[in-house]
Amino acid sequence: DSGVTQTPKHLITATGQRVTLRCSPRSGDLSVYWYQQSLDQGLQFLIQYYNGEERAKGNILERFSAQQFPDLHSELNLSSLELGDSALYFCASSVAPTRSTDTQYFGPGTRLTVL
Amino acid sequence: EDQVTQSPEALRLQEGESSSLNCSYTVSGLRGLFWYRQDPGKGPEFLFTLYSAGEEKEKERLKATLTKKESFLHITAPKPEDSATYLCAVQGGTSGSRLTFGEGTQLTVNP
Numbered sequence: 207d208s209g210v211t212q213t214p215k216h217l218i219t220a221t222g223q224r225v226t227l228r229c230s231p232r233s234g235d236l237s238v239y240w241y242q243q244s245l246d247q248g249l250q251f252l253i254q255y256y257n258g259e260e261r262a263k264g265n266i267l268e269r270f271s272a273q274q275f276p277d278l279h280s281e282l283n284l285s286s287l288e289l290g291d292s293a294l295y296f297c298a299s300s301v302a303p304t305r306s307t308d309t310q311y312f313g314p315g316t317r318l319t320v321l
Numbered sequence: 322e323d324q325v326t327q328s329p330e331a332l333r334l335q336e337g338e339s340s341s342l343n344c345s346y347t348v349s350g351l352r353g354l355f356w357y358r359q360d361p362g363k364g365p366e367f368l369f370t371l372y373s374a375g376e377e378k379e380k381e382r383l384k385a386t387l388t389k390k391e392s393f394l395h396i397t398a399p400k401p402e403d404s405a406t407y408l409c410a411v412q413g414g415t416s417g418s419r420l421t422f423g424e425g426t427q428l429t430v431n432p
Contacts, residue, residue, distance in 0.1 A: 208364065237418065249365070249408065249422040262417045296364055300418065308418045309355065312364035 209233065210299050210313035218319045224285040227316045231278055231299030237261070238280040239300070239310060240272055244293040255280055256302070287320045294318075323348045323413045327423035334399055334430050342394040342407055342426045350414025354392050356385050357408040359425070365408055399430045 209232035219225055231238050240252040251264035255274035266272075269287075274280045284291060294317050298310040324347040334340055346354065353372055357365035369378045371387040378385050382403065384395040394407055406427045410420040 208366070210364075239419070241420075248424045249410075249420075251419040251421070254418060262419055264419055294362075298420075308412065309353070309367060309370050310418075310420060311367055312357070314364045315362075317362070 208311040208313065210297060210311055212295075212297050212313040212316050214316060215314065216317050216319075218321065219287060220321055221287055221289060223287050223320075224283065225287065225318065227282040227284070227295055227297075227318075229280045229282070229297030229299075229313060231280070231297075232311055234301065235299035235311075236278065236302050237300045237308070238274055238278070239298040240266075240280070240282050241296045241298065241312075242293050243296060243315075249296070252282070284318070289320050292318055292320045323411055323416055323421040325409055325411055325421055325423035327407075327409050327426050329426060330424065331427045332429070334396075334428070336400055336430055336432050337398045339395070339397045339399070341396070342428070344392040344394070344409030344423055345390060346392070346409070346411050348411045348413040348416075348421075352412040352414055354387055355410045355412070355420065356392070356394055357410065359406045359408055361406075368407075396428070399428075401430050401432050404428055404430045 211230045237256045252266040254262040272282045294315045297313045300308045326345045356368040359365045369385040374389045406425040408425045410422045
C-alpha cells in the first residue's frame with residue numbers, strides 16, 4: 207500500500223457525460239500528479255499540482271481539468287467524455303518537486319469506461 | 322523531449338532462470354531513473370531510484386544498474402510471484418518533475 211488513495215475504483219458512464227476522479231496524497235506529500243494509462247499509449251503525464259497551485263501540464267485535453275484543495279487532495283474532472291477517454295487514471299504524490307530528484311508513489315487507479 | 326525504450330516487450334522465464342530487462346533513455350540532464358512494478362489493473366509500485374551512472378541498487382532478487390544511456394533490471398532466480406510488468410521512467414532536467422515512462426516489459430515466470 208503506497209498510502210495514496212483514489213476513488214472511485216471503477217466508473218462506467220456514457221459519452222458526453224462529466225465525471226470527477228478523486229485522489230488523496232500520502233501524508234506529508236505536497237505534490238500531486240495525474241497520469242493516464244491506455245492500452246495503446248502507456249502511462250502519460252497529464253498535470254501536476256504543488257501545494258494547491260498548478261505546476262506543470264502534459265498532454266491534457268482541454269475537456270479535462272484538475273485542482274488541488276487546501277487539504278491537498280486533488281480532483282480530476284473529465285467532461286464531454288468520448289469513447290477514447292476510457293483508460294486507467296492514476297494519481298501519484300511526492301514530497302515536493304523542489305528536490306533534485308522526486309520519487310512519486312502511485313495510487314491504485316480509477317478505471318474509467320465510457321460507453 | 323525525453324524518451325524511454327524498454328526491451329524486450331515480453332519475457333517468459335522458468336522459475337530460477339535469471340535474466341535482465343533493458344531500459345534505454347534519452348534525456349537532457351537526468352535527475353533520476355525509476356523502476357516500477359505493475360500488476361494487472363493495479364497502480365505502479367515503486368522499486369528503485371537511480372541518480373547517476375555507475376550506481377546500483379538491490380532488493381531481494383532484483384538489482385538495478387545505470388549507465389549514461391541505459392539501465393538494466395537484473396532478476397536473479399525469479400519466482401512465479403515476480404511475474405508483472407516492469408516499467409522504467411526518467412525525470413529530466415528540462416521537463417520538471419514529470420515522469421516519462423517506457424512501454425514496459427511484461428515478465429512471466431513459470432513454475
